[in-house]
Amino acid sequence: MAEQVVGAGGLAVTAHASELPLRRSEDIVRMRQAVRAETIALGFGLVDQTKMVTAASELGRNAILHGGGGRVEVAHVAAGTRRGLRLVFIDQGPGIEDIPRAMQDGFTTGTGLGLGLGGARRLVNEFQIESTPGKGTRVMIVRWR
């Protein structure tokens, strides 16, 4: 039996926990490719793969542009018979003062379209954000197979 660690939300981490750096925009490309490979390994259909990779791209860019860089933790998770992919984006940037406002489409502090957070949430099944002003932001997403 695979080693299981129960994390936040009662999800069992089943395998392949890994970590990727998010420092430069090239890291986003590398992360997209890694996330794509994991969704394929989990047997995601093409549309589900594309949604998860796109959500990862949005959140990875947020961590770099707004969080001053960080990392993403990648893990296969299970809940009952469901299997899925979990990504946790962590940065030590300035944090987000008003999360509900930051989740709205059109909200932007910089050069983007402001679709990052709200858009990413629509592309995944589970979305959790925690942020402490001055300390950083942690965004967890899961997409089930």
Place this chain on the structure above:
Amino acid sequence: MDRIPILKMGRYLLVTIQVDMHDQLAMQLQEDLTARISRDSAAGVLIDISSLDVVDSFIGRMLANIAAMARVLDADTVVTGMRPAVAITLVELGLALEGVHTALNVERGMTLLHEKVAARGG
């Protein structure tokens, strides 16, 4: 530095994006294309994205920007070959690419570009 090649064919500029672009590469393409539209007096731009398996808001915005800048420079833009999974994801993301002309493949894209340019009396 990496660059996406821009090909000139008559009065049109052709770009096929065949690599997973990082953000600087996308910005560079935007700059290069607008410079070339002006320098070559191009009437139209065709961008084929059939190799792209992901278009996120950044790349989507780049495509919309290119179309808008081309319009100001008196040129039409057609984006071709978007994969169905990419289209579904883009719309769900909230990016409908309004103002960007699209066609299923390069052949139809060229036909559309001819029509657009002819309709403007070009």
